[in-house]
Amino acid sequence: MKKLMMTALIAVAVTAAKAGGLMTNTNYHIAFDRMMARGASLDIDAAYSNPAGLAWGHDGLQLSLNFQKPWQYRDIKAVTAAGEHTYEGKASAPIVPALFASYKQDRWAVSAMIGIVGSGGFVEYKEGVPMFNMLLTGLLQQNGIQPGTYKMDSEMKGKQYIYGGQLNFTYRLTDWLSAAVGVRANYYDGYYRGHVRADEHAQLGELAALLLDVDQKGWGFTPMVSVNYHKGPLTLTARYEFRTKISTKNSTNVLDAGLGTNVIAAMMAADPTGAQAKLAALSQQLNGYTAPYKDGARTRYDMPALLSVAAGYEFTPKLRATLEYHFFDDKNAKMAGDRQKELTHGTHEILAGVEYDINDKFTVSCGAQRTDYGLSDDYQQDTSFACDSYSIGLGGAWNINEKVRLNAGYFISLYSDYTKKTSYGSEVFSRTNNVIGLGVDYKF
Numbered sequence: 159m160k161k162l163m164m165t166a167l168i169a170v171a172v173t174a175a176k177a178g179g180l181m182t183n184t185n186y187h188i189a190f191d192r193m194m195a196r197g198a199s200l201d202i203d204a205a206y207s208n209p210a211g212l213a214w215g216h217d218g219l220q221l222s223l224n225f226q227k228p229w230q231y232r233d234i235k236a237v238t239a240a241g242e243h244t245y246e247g248k249a250s251a252p253i254v255p256a257l258f259a260s261y262k263q264d265r266w267a268v269s270a271m272i273g274i275v276g277s278g279g280f281v282e283y284k285e286g287v288p289m290f291n292m293l294l295t296g297l298l299q300q301n302g303i304q305p306g307t308y309k310m311d312s313e314m315k316g317k318q319y320i321y322g323g324q325l326n327f328t329y330r331l332t333d334w335l336s337a338a339v340g341v342r343a344n345y346y347d348g349y350y351r352g353h354v355r356a357d358e359h360a361q362l363g364e365l366a367a368l369l370l371d372v373d374q375k376g377w378g379f380t381p382m383v384s385v386n387y388h389k390g391p392l393t394l395t396a397r398y399e400f401r402t403k404i405s406t407k408n409s410t411n412v413l414d415a416g417l418g419t420n421v422i423a424a425m426m427a428a429d430p431t432g433a434q435a436k437l438a439a440l441s442q443q444l445n446g447y448t449a450p451y452k453d454g455a456r457t458r459y460d461m462p463a464l465l466s467v468a469a470g471y472e473f474t475p476k477l478r479a480t481l482e483y484h485f486f487d488d489k490n491a492k493m494a495g496d497r498q499k500e501l502t503h504g505t506h507e508i509l510a511g512v513e514y515d516i517n518d519k520f521t522v523s524c525g526a527q528r529t530d531y532g533l534s535d536d537y538q539q540d541t542s543f544a545c546d547s548y549s550i551g552l553g554g555a556w557n558i559n560e561k562v563r564l565n566a567g568y569f570i571s572l573y574s575d576y577t578k579k580t581s582y583g584s585e586v587f588s589r590t591n592n593v594i595g596l597g598v599d600y601k602f
Contacts, residue, residue: 179486179505180531180544181320181461181493186256186273188224188597191567192553194525195480195511197468198393202599205258205269208395208468209326210386212260212267213336216601222258224565224597227251232281234540235586236288245287245540251279256597267328275344276320276461286312287540288585290354294366298356301421307358308365314352314541320404320461321345326382334389342380346404346459349373364418372413372451376406380461391472401491402461410453415444450494462491462504475515482509488532497542503532511551524552529571535578543587545573553595563599568592 187203190196196207202222204211232247256273291312295305326340350372356365384397417425417440425433450457468482486505489498511525527549538544553567571591578585 179462179464179484179507180488181276181459181491182464182486183273183275183277184484185226185569185593186224186271186275187222187258188226188553188565188567188595189523189555191226191551191569191593191595192525192555192565193480193511193513193523193567194527194549194551194569195468195482195509197397197466197482197509198395198470198480200388200393202258202260205260205271205326206273206324207466208384208386208397209269209328209338209340209382210336210384210397211388211393211395212262212269212326212328212338213265213330213386214388215260215262215267217262219261219602220259220600221602222597222599224256224258224595226254226256226593226595228254228279228591228593230279230589230591232543233588234283234287234543235588236580236583237586238583245283245285247281247283247287249279249281262328265330269326269328271322271324273322274319275322275324275342276346277318277348279319280315280317282313282315284313286310286314286352286354288580289540290314290352290368292582294354294356294368297366297417301417301425303358303365303421308356310354310356312352312354316348316350316352318348319346320459321347322380324380324382326384334387336386336388338384338386340382340384342382342399342402344378344380344402344404344461346374346376346378346406348375348406363420365421366417367414369412369414370451371411373409373411374406374457375409376404376456376459378402378404378461393468393470395466395468395470397464397466399461399464401463401487403492404459404461405456406459408451408453408455408457410451410455413448413451415448416440457494458492459494460491463487477512477514479512480510482511483507484509497537497539500534500537501532502534505532506530519557521555521557522552523554524550526550533576538576538578538587540585543576545576545587545589547571547573547589547591549591561601565597565599566595568594 189203200211200214230249234245260269322344324342328338330336352370354368380402382399387394465485470480472478484507488504509527513523549571551569556564573589576587
């Protein structure tokens with residue numbers, strides 16, 4: 159019961175349709191959607207994926223504005239001796255924008271990027287999630303109230319965005335080697351709303367309830383460095399983002415968990431002495447469990463350190479390909495309840511992409527990504543779970559004229575279901591993920 163109550167009070171964590179680690183997005187520019195591997199880019203999207211590469215980019219000023227529309231489902235199938243039931247969770251986000259800018263002159267460049275750098279979206283379970291419902295069921299059974307004698311009303315929803323603004327300075331050290339330093343400011347904005355109520359049809363009214371309404375906000379800063387080797391058709395890059403410490407502060411509107419007043423009155427009437435001791439013990443437990451979500455309390459949502467290395471090669475003036483690797487050091491980035499300790503390893507990603515210029519006007523591209531999170535049963539929760547995946551992206555670009563390029567892309571993530579053993583049977587976590595995007599690059 160103790161472990162169940164603790165996990166039940168952990169707020170709903172939201173992961174929108176995205177690419178990247180558990181807390182980090184990597185898809186900002188539409189070129190990623192259509193090619194995936196962009197770590198060796200020398201174009202405007204390098205302001206995020208390869209800042210050092212801008213030393214070989216467009217001379218002068220260039221801008222890029224990108225819009226993506228993600229949609230995702232996060233379902234939980236509870237399997238018990240009595241049968242199966244699927245709790246459907248719909249994650250969504252509005253049109254997600256990202257803005258890139260760079261200016262290059264001679265051997266140096268300065269660049270910036272603004273976007274949703276972590277999580278980013280909204281999820282809702284209209285029937286709640288299994289662990290909240292099971293929690294109330296167990297609490298009532300401990301007090302002699304059996305399932306089937308009451309009705310359950312449950313709903314969970316949450317929002318989580320990490321907005322980021324990044325600034326980089328690039329310098330070409332030699333004719334073939336450049337380096338860049340940068341910093342990103344990150345603003346966390348989230349809320350968590352939910353309730354589970356058990357109501358008897360007749361005499362006692364509300365039997366028990368869990369109520370949660372918490373807003374969380376916080377700041378964090380990310381230093382970063384990158385290097386780029388570019389000679390002839392070969393480009394080799396490395397980029398490192400340091401861990402971002404984000405400590406959010408609660409603004410709590412509602413936080414309550416316990417038995418209904420009528421149930422307490424009935425307990426007191428039946429056994430005043432025993433009921434007082436039982437209620438005192440329950441109140442002490444609940445106060446301890448709810449402390450992290452009280453007004454003013456702080457919760458950690460660190461963004462992990464990220465190492466990205468990539469190799470790009472131009473086989474012909476029309477054909478280019480990139481191979482890339484990401485490592486997110488999730489086990490050393492603090493999460494709510496220290497859940498990072500339950501991961502078996504940090505996130506590993508392998509990406510590959512290719513693009514081909516049909517002519518001076520049109521380019522087509524495609525790519526793939528494999529993501530392995532290092533998941534475990536103790537890490538996975540109804541309110542926050544992940545699934546390993548393969549992602550596939552495709553799309554193209556249209557050079558409208560010498561200054562304007564239009565990018566369009568689509569990618570889909572194919573997730574592996576995760577089955578977790580529970581005290582009442584098992585749960586199967588599954589997800590779907592789709593993103594479409596459109597963007598425009600402009601060179602002055």
